[in-house]
Amino acid sequence: MLSNPRVRAGALTLPLIAFLGVTFIAPLGAMLWRSVHEPLVADALPQTLALLEAWDGLAAPPEALYRTAAGEFQQLQASRALGGVATRVNRVQGGSRSIIMRTARELRGTAPASWREAMIAAHPAWGEAAIWGAIRRAGERYTIRHYLNALDLKQDIQGRIVAQPQEQRIYLKLLGNTLAASAAITLICLALGYPLAYLIANAKPPWPNLLLLAVLLPFWSSLLVRSMSWIVMLQKEGVVNDLLVALGLVAEDGRLIMVYNMIGTMVTMTQLLLPFLILPLCAVMHGIPPLHLRAAASLGANPRQAFLHVYWPQTLPGVAAGSLLVFILAIGYYIAPALVGGRTGQFISNLIAYHMQYSLNWGLAAALNFVLLVCVLVILVAYNRLVGIERLRFD
Template structure:
């Protein structure tokens, strides 16, 4: 009996004599590696197309070595002399030697552009002085001032000091309408140049308005699709999905035809004598055009999450509430609507995030008055080529979206978000 008990209570082994615990651990490890191998291509794709570009944007927003790499003697002088030091002969000597090398390497324009980000109108100053640098002779201070008296401006030297470090927070300051004064303190830029903060606020407010309008229009449509018989609902769903099969540019230009002063809507209102021919409504190239066009474009992104949540709700719940004495409004407010909150949250979050990042539609129908912060980011990336400022604006916008996502998780709970 003792021997039989010993056999039962001894360590369990597999058929080939290995300990069962070790065999199970090895099998689980193989299963994990097999699962990792299956998701690795997707993980690599996400890293290359999402994480790496975002990391590049964040790095670009704080790093610009156009001045640092091409003006090493000036950088060394700034490091050796504290802020407020008046430029001496050594400073002008370093300036001339660096500009000589910059003219030879064709980098004077790049240097001037970097300083021009901090102090406008300086790019031509650097390129002109670089062309004359080869012919300048000591004393360099007098020679440089003969080329252009603007080199005596203390604000110019302070701007060069600000751009001397390769890693800087200046682009984030510019993105929130801040700058450094002559003493190096952070101050507001002049009011006529304060555009970014206002545009951020305008973008968030218009995106919230578009999201609210999509909810008002999308909720009854989704409810109708959910309560109709499946045969009819599927046919009507084609109308919701139809915009996805139409080019975004086609839909946007269609709104231009409808909303312009001589467009279809104004012509109808004039023909009905609701407005005079001289008082046509201005519904395009302003915020009105942006809101109307983007609400139409983003409406399906609100309807689909709502429909996916409403369809499984049993109609018997509302009927039971009404049979117990609740009015139609009470049954809707206390029984039906709370069950649609996950779809409302998902649709609102999806529409809002898409709205703050749209730039094609606002650029076409919004004009100068209806553009969003995304249009300014695209401008700096594609036209002004101030990639660092564009990256700083994009990073702030990304931070705002992440903050919104965090607030949604705290208030509603990300587990309650349902896209389908």
């Protein structure tokens, strides 16, 4: 088999495939798995959950359930594992954590005759169905809860899928904001980058190299530095405001707020992503003979017609490649919104990071990630329909 040169040549790509598998596909799979697989509660409260399974949810919970639950709570508390369980129940229904923790504290070391009364005495919520329903849901080993959550939905006590209360709907709006801002950034990049790319592709030496250097120069400094420098530029006492005030365009007390909001995010990201649009566009424009515009002129076309019918259509593969690159990079962008976005200029990635680092709700973070991934795939498919992915040229 290895004597076949094509097989041997193909074997050279094996390290790359292995690398992709280890660094990309495996983590992606793990992430997806984590977004639907949540075994912690199920492993911690096996007997309680078995009893809850038998309970119809309408009648009063039986004494056996109280006894089993209290027993397992005490065990977990002893091994300091109860906090994690309570947190997960809390994610299903707010307030559950304090109920569980307080009850476990009060029951510590006791052995009452009626566990039911003791637990209700510790917290009256145990007399109602809600907390038991929450435990049962949190105990599901496989769950779509995180996806519902990511889409501003939830399951009510009867298991029906309903919208979150108005004040808790944040993810869809943020996703919408992210997509809209990314689209706007892409368009701004295109408007700024197209003429520059044309200049680079058509100027006389040494200008192309100098301009290209200017485009690439920012890459030589850290992403952080570039983002932070925009704070210097845009802040209230910053360069831009000073200039506007000095020119009398803006009153001293009317300095513009351009940073720590969406404007700051968009300005910064436009600058950071511009090279990703210019480079592929430049490559494509380089391949278009300047003779074509002369030919168009000799055939009677005015400059507008020559551009519209002859030049622009030939740059479309570059436009498509560049704007796709910028858009996909933008919707996953994290660092610029985190630094200069303030409260209103956040992207969905910042919330994912929040759930990874602070709320430690990795399941939800993974689900949000997957929603983002689906968005990208949908856009790719749409692009393919519109432009044809095989026509993209990055060379």
